[in-house]
Amino acid sequence: MTSADLVRLAGRALLAHRLRSILSMLGIAIGVGSVIVLTSIGEGAREYVLAQFSQFGTNLIAIHPGKAKTTGMPGMLGGTTHQLTLEDALALRRIRGVEGVVPLAFGLARVEHGERGRSVMVYGVTPDIQTVWRFHTRQGGFWRGGDPRRGEAETVLGPKLARELFGEQNPLGRFVRAGGARLRVVGVMEPKGMLLGFDLDDSAYVPVATALDLFNQIELGEIDVAYAHPDLSERVQADLKRVLMERHDGEEDFTITSQEAMLEVSGNVLRVITMAVGAIAGISLLVGAIGILTMMWIAVGERRGEIGLARAIGASRAQVWMLFLYEAVAVALVGGVAGIAGGLGLCAALGVFLPGLPVRTPLEFVLAALLTSVATGVASGVLPARRAAALDPIEALRAE
Amino acid sequence: MTASDLLGLALRALRGHRLRSGLSLLGVAIGVAAVIVLTALGEGALRYVTAEFRDIGAEVLIVTPGKTETTGMVPGVGGAPNDLTLGDAEAVLRRVPGVERVAPIVMGTETVAAGERRRQVAIVGSTHEFFALRGLELSRGELLPPGDMRRGAAVAVLGSTAARELFPGRDPVGRIVRVAGLRARVIGVLAPRGTHMGLDLNEVAVVPVATAMRLFNRRSLFRLMVQMRSYQQLDAGKRAVIALLAERHGEEDVTVLTQDAIIASLSSIVRVLTLALAAIAAVSLAVAGTGIMNVMLVSVAERTPEVGLLRALGVRRRQVLAVFLAEAALLSTTGGLAGLLLGWLGTRLLVALYPALPAAPPLWAVAASLLLASGVGLLFGLLPARRAARRDPVEALAPRA
Numbered sequence: 001m002t003s004a005d006l007v008r009l010a011g012r013a014l015l016a017h018r019l020r021s022i023l024s025m026l027g028i029a030i031g032v033g034s035v036i037v038l039t040s041i042g043e044g045a046r047e048y049v050l051a052q053f054s055q056f057g058t059n060l061i062a063i064h065p066g067k068a069k070t071t072g073m074p075g076m077l078g079g080t081t082h083q084l085t086l087e088d089a090l091a092l093r094r095i096r097g098v099e100g101v102v103p104l105a106f107g108l109a110r111v112e113h114g115e116r117g118r119s120v121m122v123y124g125v126t127p128d129i130q131t132v133w134r135f136h137t138r139q140g141g142f143w144r145g146g147d148p149r150r151g152e153a154e155t156v157l158g159p160k161l162a163r164e165l166f167g168e169q170n171p172l173g174r175f176v177r178a179g180g181a182r183l184r185v186v187g188v189m190e191p192k193g194m195l196l197g198f199d200l201d202d203s204a205y206v207p208v209a210t211a212l213d214l215f216n217q218i219e220l221g222e223i224d225v226a227y228a229h230p231d232l233s234e235r236v237q238a239d240l241k242r243v244l245m246e247r248h249d250g251e252e253d254f255t256i257t258s259q260e261a262m263l264e265v266s267g268n269v270l271r272v273i274t275m276a277v278g279a280i281a282g283i284s285l286l287v288g289a290i291g292i293l294t295m296m297w298i299a300v301g302e303r304r305g306e307i308g309l310a311r312a313i314g315a316s317r318a319q320v321w322m323l324f325l326y327e328a329v330a331v332a333l334v335g336g337v338a339g340i341a342g343g344l345g346l347c348a349a350l351g352v353f354l355p356g357l358p359v360r361t362p363l364e365f366v367l368a369a370l371l372t373s374v375a376t377g378v379a380s381g382v383l384p385a386r387r388a389a390a391l392d393p394i395e396a397l398r399a400e
Numbered sequence: 401m402t403a404s405d406l407l408g409l410a411l412r413a414l415r416g417h418r419l420r421s422g423l424s425l426l427g428v429a430i431g432v433a434a435v436i437v438l439t440a441l442g443e444g445a446l447r448y449v450t451a452e453f454r455d456i457g458a459e460v461l462i463v464t465p466g467k468t469e470t471t472g473m474v475p476g477v478g479g480a481p482n483d484l485t486l487g488d489a490e491a492v493l494r495r496v497p498g499v500e501r502v503a504p505i506v507m508g509t510e511t512v513a514a515g516e517r518r519r520q521v522a523i524v525g526s527t528h529e530f531f532a533l534r535g536l537e538l539s540r541g542e543l544l545p546p547g548d549m550r551r552g553a554a555v556a557v558l559g560s561t562a563a564r565e566l567f568p569g570r571d572p573v574g575r576i577v578r579v580a581g582l583r584a585r586v587i588g589v590l591a592p593r594g595t596h597m598g599l600d601l602n603e604v605a606v607v608p609v610a611t612a613m614r615l616f617n618r619r620s621l622f623r624l625m626v627q628m629r630s631y632q633q634l635d636a637g638k639r640a641v642i643a644l645l646a647e648r649h650g651e652e653d654v655t656v657l658t659q660d661a662i663i664a665s666l667s668s669i670v671r672v673l674t675l676a677l678a679a680i681a682a683v684s685l686a687v688a689g690t691g692i693m694n695v696m697l698v699s700v701a702e703r704t705p706e707v708g709l710l711r712a713l714g715v716r717r718r719q720v721l722a723v724f725l726a727e728a729a730l731l732s733t734t735g736g737l738a739g740l741l742l743g744w745l746g747t748r749l750l751v752a753l754y755p756a757l758p759a760a761p762p763l764w765a766v767a768a769s770l771l772l773a774s775g776v777g778l779l780f781g782l783l784p785a786r787r788a789a790r791r792d793p794v795e796a797l798a799p800r801a
Contacts, residue, residue: 020697020698023691023693023694024690024691024694027690027691031683034680034683108465108466109466110467110651110653216483216620253511280434280677280680280681283430283431283681283684284683284684284686284687286430287427287684287691288690288691290423290430290688290691291424291687291690291691291694293423294420294423294424294691294695295694295698297419298420298698
């Protein structure tokens with residue numbers, strides 16, 4: 001017997017019990033389909049989140065005040081209340097390779113125009129956010145750059161806030177009130193969407209000194225630094241640390257996070273979640289495999305006479321073994337392909353009916369699903385195939 | 401035929417093919433066990449989260465500066481134009497009816513030093529009332545002194561880990577710690593406690609609120625905790641606090657949260673996640689159903705002569721249908737019961753591995769998965785059973801070609 005013969009024999013056996021074969025295949029198809037759909041949603045979510053972060057550019061470093069650690073070093077004097085200040089931000093600007101520095105102070109404030117008002121996030125920034133965050137205005141522009149310690153009474157509104165306050169009117173040149181200050185609107189931002197639950201479109205951007213004044217603070221919430229080239233990442237981080245520690249009496253009371261590191265961590269977390277959900281869906285595959293195993297076991301019992309005959313006319317044990325294994329793999333593979341088709345169809349349907357849900361199926365997932373189907377077939381076919389191969393031809397023929 | 405006859409017939413048929421019955425049963429069992437373990441996990445997470453918030457007490461209001469109309473925002477991030485001040489705290493205590501106690505809170509991270517040893521800990525600035533409000537107990541020493549909240553004495557109560565790290569093997573009470581420029585006398589040490597809402601209460605130093613405000617050069621409170629005398633007064637208290645602060649600030653610019661609201665929003669999230677995962681696991685029950693249908697089809701085909709005989713003896717179609725349905729239902733229900741056992745064992749294993757997570761399958765999940773398993777058996781057994789019942793007795797008895 002050639003392998004073509006084996007395949008044909010296996011195919012004929014499957015066709016002889018159409019309903020049975022279809023049911024076994026359906027089991028695998030449901031399993032593979034649900035794994036495909038769920039991992040596609042997970043992958044889509046991962047890419048969506050990464051894209052959200054990357055819109056700020058990747059050559060980005062964030063510095064936050066405070067660092068939790070224990071030191072037992074002798075000979076050091078008492079702690080300090082050093083926090084990140086505007087002067088720190090100015091000092092960082094002078095580091096080689098640094099393209100832009102955004103000192104950031106933020107808080108909640110009610111922004112009002114006439115009778116209308118909205119409580120929104122107010123970000124104290126510098127015009128550098130245009131290069132550092134890749135934030136651009138849709139209308140007008142930013143206040144003039146220069147010394148960030150000068151707090152101009154000017155603001156750039158997020159598009160949603162501008163619409164809420166001014167409706168269809170042009171907000172440029174008009175005034176809004178925020179926490180007692182009167183600010184002239186000089187620009188309106190491009191729509192940016194949500195980031196980690198913060199609606200960037202429903203926000204106001206003001207000079208950082210104005211924000212510090214508004215919120216009665218002296219320290220910054222964060223400093224963002226953009227550097228010119230990915231290769232500079234390590235050197236710039238080391239320089240940032242050195243300069244800040246010099247300014248903070250040798251104490252590392254701040255935390256430096258690079259965008260690369262953050263992207264990697266959040267990407268990994270989402271991947272692990274996707275895998276876990278995929279594994280839960282994979283339980284169906286296990287159950288499907290048990291289904292194939294049961295049916296093949298029954299088939300071996302039913303076809304003892306056939307097996308005995310085949311052995312009697314010269315088929316080897318190995319060939320009988322292969323015959324049943326092929327059958328199991330064929331069921332699993334056809335079921336798997338149907339499952340992939342169904343899963344992809346469902347993903348496409350999701351894309352149409354829920355356009356907000358990011359769904360993406362990488363080719364690797366499809367290939368992995370195919371391989372898993374074959375593996376499932378092999379795993380569920382081995383035991384019945386061994387049982388068939390172990391049959392004594394004489395006994396098997398007598399049973400008929 | 402009586403019901404016990406039906407059951408006996410079904411049982412005998414299943415025992416005649418132990419392996420295949422066992423395998424079909426295993427499929428259902430795996431599905432049910434997966435649902436049980438996942439819902440147990442979700443329930444555990446829910447109980448853990450709820451317990452985290454229970455320590456605050458249900459009659460506590462949390463007032464944070466700033467108010468927002470945008471969804472999904474955490475109040476208390478960054479600054480707000482109107483400070484929440486000690487004056488506000490005093491006004492709430494004095495003027496809101498039904499207030500038992502208030503605890504103003506200022507927070508920051510600072511290096512605390514004792515001799516040569518240094519440690520970064522969370523500094524909580526509050527008052528005498530804070531400890532009762534948060535259910536914190538001392539292992540030694542005494543609490544922050546009661547009285548005027550504007551008087552900032554140079555004293556501190558340390559968390560257990562902070563005390564141990566700063567004063568290894570020594571009694572910290574009565575000794576001096578340095579916090580930035582401040583020298584404070586340690587007057588008490590907290591009993592060990594778990595992490596709570598992201599704040600490790602073992603790694604804190606509690607100082608008088610006025611001291612902390614001076615230390616951090618801040619006029620605004622981080623938040624204000626208000627304990628009402630009874631839970632019934634919570635809603636009235638919330639409205640009164642908002643109205644009072646709006647009057648004092650000239651606008652409504654605070655957010656007031658209750659434990660109930662926080663727990664409700666968190667538990668609805670956890671519940672939806674649990675349900676989604678359980679539903680995904682339940683897909684495997686459908687797959688197990690296809691397995692049962694297959695085995696039943698084989699069983700019907702094998703027992704064609706038996707069916708013919710039964711019919712020839714005067715057994716009705718409906719009774720034949722019942723025989724096979726009973727077989728399928730028995731198969732899946734036994735599988736479901738086995739799954740419950742398996743799921744229970746899995747849950748026990750989880751609890752043994754992660755004692756912090758109080759995992760236990762909720763009753764609804766046990767009932768629903770068992771019901772679903774039996775339902776799957778009946779549904780997928782219907783087609784094969786009908787096939788058997790429709791068989792013509794004469795043809796069924798005729799020797800097979």
